[in-house]
Amino acid sequence: LLGFTVAETLRLPIEETMTASSYSLIMQKIKENIELYQSTGSIPPSQMLEIEQYHKNGSIVWVEIVAKLQLNADNELEVLGVSRNITERKKAELEKQVSQEALKESESRLEAIIETTSDNIWSINTRYEILYINAVFRDAFEASFGVRLQKGDNILDKLPPPFNASWKAHYDFVLHNTSRNKFEEQYDFPAGQMWVEVAMFPIVANGETIGVSCFGKDITTQKISELALAESEQRFRSMFNDNASIMLLIDVDTYNIIDINPAAEKFYGWTAENFKQLKITDICLHPEKAKHSIQTACAEKNARFEIVHRLSNGTLCEMEVFGSLLSINGKLIIHEIIHDISAKKRAEAELIEKNKQLNLLIQSIPGVVFSCYNNDDNRMNFINDYIQEITGYSAADINNNNTIHYRNLIHPEDIPKFDNAIEDAYAHKSRYNFSYRLLNKDGSYRWVYEIGEFQSYEGPSKDKRIDGIIFDITNRITNEEMKLSAAYDAAEAERTRISHEIHDGIQQTLVASKLMISSIRKDIDQLGGRLLEKYNNGIALLDQGITEARSIAHSLMPKQVNEYGYVVAVEHLIANLDKKIEVEFNHPDLMLNDGKFGTNLFRITQEAINNIIKHAAATKVNITLTEAGNRLILT
16 A cells, blocks of 8 residues: 555654645544543544555555544554555546646646656656656656756756756757657766666647656666677676576576576586476476566566475475576576575574574573673563563563563662672673572562673673573572571570579579578677688679579570560660660660560670670760661661
8 A cells, every 4th residue: 555564654653654634634533533432432433534645655645544433452542444545546536627627738747747656757848847757757866966856947957068958959859849759868977877768748738839748767777788688698608608506598488498507407417408398387396486486587677586496306406596587689588596505494494493492491491591781771682481480570571671671670779789790790701690689570579599691891891791590599598597597496495495594593593502601690790700701702702693693594585575675675784784884775666575576686786785895995885776667777
């Protein structure tokens, strides 16, 4: 309809495919239908429009469109239409209108300037002013003389000498003789020689010649071929016979093989005389395809195609054929240059099979194979289907950032360390490996281990390609966390046991010992002197032992955390510190007495305070506990 492929059409903005008035008409109709739908709730009936659209060759195509609104599967409005070419009908309508309203002069001019697909077409009046010019002639004239013609230009004024004089003579012949003028001319331009064939026709109205309509054709290729064949028959024959490539000459009407070169005799195994008894269809596995290829070469002057030929021994070979239309002694023939591509085809098939195997191997690897670019969004050039096992997103969603940017799936806290690992590997020209968290479609995070390597290390690392593999290590991380948790629980249980033994055993024994010894205080007082001093020292040592046992038991299992919460336990810890150290504790009203968590946080705080006292020689300590969403921050 318009000369564009489907892919080309989908890339074109709709407003560029039609005239401005047609685009305005369509958009107005769409707007009216949408408003009608919104006001009534019903889909309006189909409507028919006639619009003007641009053909790929620059011409205007009249198109009849039958379209209507409809709701798609997502309950969104879209326009569904069917179009057909009505150019010929519109032309007929235009011709009819012109015939009714215009003078005979307009009828003659219209017939002379009917657009064709490949010829140069223009017309002038008796003052050599351009009445009509098609795009083909405008482009050819500009390419030849550097001037872009417009309607109304004096065409002779735009031609440099001596072209203006010779073309004036051609125009005058038609204008003065009211007869057709057909001629061929050769021109020498800086880019090379050009041959043109021109036919001029008088435009007559009321018996008077009022202008000239012109049809031109570039026949350079044809003339070169004719001259080359006419002047260089011997050279062609030498090239034909001595060439190592297979060559055939084929009659376009009968498909008879007219001649072959020695290379063809050697390859196919038939003599020249045997060949001349055959048609090209006799040596082709698919005769109809051979005929179609010959017809294509005739229509397009040159053609390339692949076809299967049969050798004299029955062997089938895949051949690449370049066919050219030539004229020898006034007879049209096809000159075929043929190459055996059987080995190439086998290699291509093997490569395709290897690629299939490689792809199967990649897809069966229990990990994500990827190729990406080191840029701001880590655009994936390729990623295999295993990514869906980890993230819940398909490879199609992530490849080339179709829907998901891979970098957006990386946990924000891991991105800086991830980038540093990559840049460090590039600086050292080495492979990198890094563990990080990756967002799953369900909102959870999976732990992954990535190994990657740059494909080159020249220049900056930005936009360099990285190939690598990613493994899901969530289960391994979870197992390690479970082991650590079990070890922690075991340690806590041992601390609790030791704390209970100290509290219920050693401490009670020390207290009982003190009571026993205290009971003989009166007897010791009677003795007095040095014995009383030793008694008092012993009691003091027992008190110190009881205090230290109580402190150790409390350190091993801080009772305040479980009974009163983290805050009370820390305040109790601060109260027992050296009074020379000023401690400020800022905290929200949190109990944090949920066992393991509160105890862990208390031990972290206790260790930090001990380190400050031992190593910082501090006189003031500030402890701050704050909430940030579902996180606690201790400083």
